[in-house]
Amino acid sequence: MNALIDRRALIKASAALIVTFALDPRVGRAAATKGKPVGLDTVDSFLAIAADGTVTVYSGKVDLGTGVRTALTQIVAEELDVPFANITLIQGDTDLTPDQGVTYGSLSIQNGGVQLRQAAATARRALLQIAAAQLKVSPDTLTIDSGFVIGPDQKRLALQSLIGQQGLSMPMDKAAPLKNPDNFKVVGRTVQRLDIPGKVTGRFTFMQDFKLPGMYHGRVIRPAAMGAKLISVDETSIADIPGIIKVVRQEDFLGVVAKTEWAAIRAMRQLAVTWSEWRGLPAAIELWQHVRQTKIVKDDVTSNVGSSAAALAAAPQRLQATYNFAIHTHGSIGPSCAVAQFDGDRLTCWSASQATHNLRKQLAAMLSLKDEQVRCIYIDGAGCYGRNAHEDAAADAALLARAVGAPVRVQWMREDEHGWDPKGPPTLLDMRAGIDAKGRISAWESELFIPDGVAGFVALVGADHAGLDSLGKLSPGGVIQGLAIPYTIDNVKTVAHRLVSTPFKPSWIRSPGRMQNSFANEAFFDEIAAHLGKDPLDARLEYLSDARGKEVLERLAVLSGWRTRPKPSTGASKSVGWGLAYTKYELVRTYVGVVCEAEVDRKSGEIAVRRFFVAHDCGQIINPDGVRNQIEGNVVQTVSRVMKEELKFSQSKVTSVNWASYPILQFPDIPQVVIDLIDRPHEIPWGAGEPTAALVPAAISNAVFNAIGVRLRSVPFTPPKVRAAIAHPGAV
Secondary structure (H helix, E strand, O other), rough: OOOOHHHHHHOOOOOOOOOEEEOOOOOOEEEEEEOOOOOOHHHHOOOOEEEOOOOOEEEOOOOOOOHHHHHEEEHHHHHHHHOOEEEEEOOEEEEOOOOOOOOOOOHHHHHHHHHHHHHHHHHHHHHHHHHHHHHHHHHHHOOOEEOOEEEOOOOOEEHHOOOOOOOOEEEEEOOOOOOOHOOOOOOOOOOOOOHHHHHHOOOOOHHHHHOOOOOOEEOOOOOOOOOOEEEEHHHHHHHHOOEEEEEEEEEEEEEEOOOOOOHHHHHHOEEEEEOOOOOOOOOOHHHHHHHHHOOEEEEEEEEEEEEEEHHHHHEEEEEEEEEEEEOOOOOOOOOOOOEEEEOEEEEEEEEOOOOHHHHHHHHHHHHOHHHEEEEEEEOOOOOOOOOOOOOHHHHHHHHHHHHOOOOOOEEHHHHHHHHHOOOEEOOOEEEEEEOOOOEEEEEEEEEEEEEOOOOOOOOOOHHHHHOOOOOOOOOOOOOOOOOOOOOOOOOOOEEEEOOOOOOOOOOOEOOOOOHHHHHHHHHHHHHHHHHHOOOOHHHHHOOOOOOOHHHHHHHHHHHHOOHOOOOOOOOOEEEEEEEEEEEEOOOOEEEEEEEEEEEEEOOOHHHHHHEEEEEEEEEEEOOOOHHHHHHHHHHHHHHHHHHHHOOOOOOOOOOOOOOOOOOOOOHHOEEEEEEEEEEOOOOOOOOOOHHHHHHHHHHHHHHHHHHHHOOEEOOOOOHHHHHHHHOOOOOO
């Protein structure tokens, strides 16, 4: 569904109404009047059935390009037994949709979808009871099919005919029975994604395409250094540019508003501005020393079994290694964009934010408004996979719109996106293991150095520069997850040292922490297996007690041909290696095993990632093709992060502000992805948006070791690092 009007989103006035709507011509979509329920405890917060039998679903979880829109629609179609084509989904509108939490962590189906399913199940039971009373039969004798209740005499009652003035205003009932998966007709089957036809034909409305009547265009002039202060502005320097509406300054926030986008761009580039000097970043060459020397504010012990220190001290053999993972920017291919408009003291903001309900609170705090005075509406952006700059563009638009009293569109530039979006923080891990006299792992220890904080509110860039509060805290994401290991070892201790600060404003990027921690865990486990002369698969199976995990690995072995894989060529300039990695995501959900096939050129240091084999168990599968899309995206994006991506910076600012200095994977480098999906219809559904990504770094590292016998412990795996590892084994 695009952001323009959909007739089914405009639920017509009738006895079936839950909420009345009025068409707002300025925004080109349905605008709610007061009274639409949005709490998590009532069915009509999630569902409405119109007089023509169409169903509107209200989802606080949004589709970030992952296909969730389609899967959530399938869930409701299945549980309510209405045609898939009769359902419209409205997402991420703070006036219309319940706050189901931020769209992250692979939780859209696991949490958001389960809530929608329970709402549909509650409505289904209520409708059957109403129909039974009308037909004077037992509800057990009735069925629902294609939007009709069917009685024992085949009499058919349309669902909308059963809804009175109360509509679906009823409490959510956790006891309402769910449909038996054996009878599923829609869930578990591939359904064409709702967004793809519009995207292929160019008819889809992205955030960057959205327009309002009378809209102006804004650009923000960023400080010359990350912590620089604004000294002076010469507005006469842009006097020759036609169409300038206003130069907006509030403390260190500086923007221009113009009638056309090109005029705003010209003004941004031409405006004469003086900034103070600032050199507060560490030298890039000393980054890891800086991380080690940063003050530790607390330790999070994520696992503590037995006595690892005593077992390690007593072990006749001990291994240790240090791993690090570079600072990454989100690097969204389409730079962030937002539109803001004030109507009196009420702000409406259109954004591709993955957290519109949180953004609402932040914009309200920034502008000293009440939450109910702010409405945020989600429109699809050009990718997200973490908290990138969508929210920051929204703050820019809101500040400029307030200053000029008209709607303003702010489109970030490439240098804005790379230079000023929040970053995935640098991650450092020290690993230790002890081997007893019988050749078994007797001790495992790891120490993680990572910023303090959790996934919450990331301060808005514009608010910071304007000296305004946006509720921001140090928010790197759930970066301690994945540090604990899925293997059964007698003595284990894993500790996260939480640091008081980090060089750049942090936020979560796809699989935050889980990727970095799994990289160290799975690569170090391979180091131990190699030291013991054991096959990496057999070593994992030896220490794995989880039956579902073992099944994933055994199926992975068959899928990849692991046990009959060819041996690396030791004499040739190029050698092919195979690397394996495994996770039970956060130790509580989604099992994944991967095998990477990679070719390494010993002379140039180039690594060609040829193939990824993935065995994947996320419980009940809603849309198999959607899960495959997710897995493929996990692999492609993370191969890019592992092989190419690394933030470059001086002591003043980010210097990798274009694709030449911050390269990403290109089409010729994309590996083949071979997938085995394990569907468990009677289990709860888990997420697929992140788990596979967590394994890609270790699998590539392990494949390189298999190919040429050297370890890569520092992401990204660039040719200079490979050549250095070959020249000095164990040093990289």
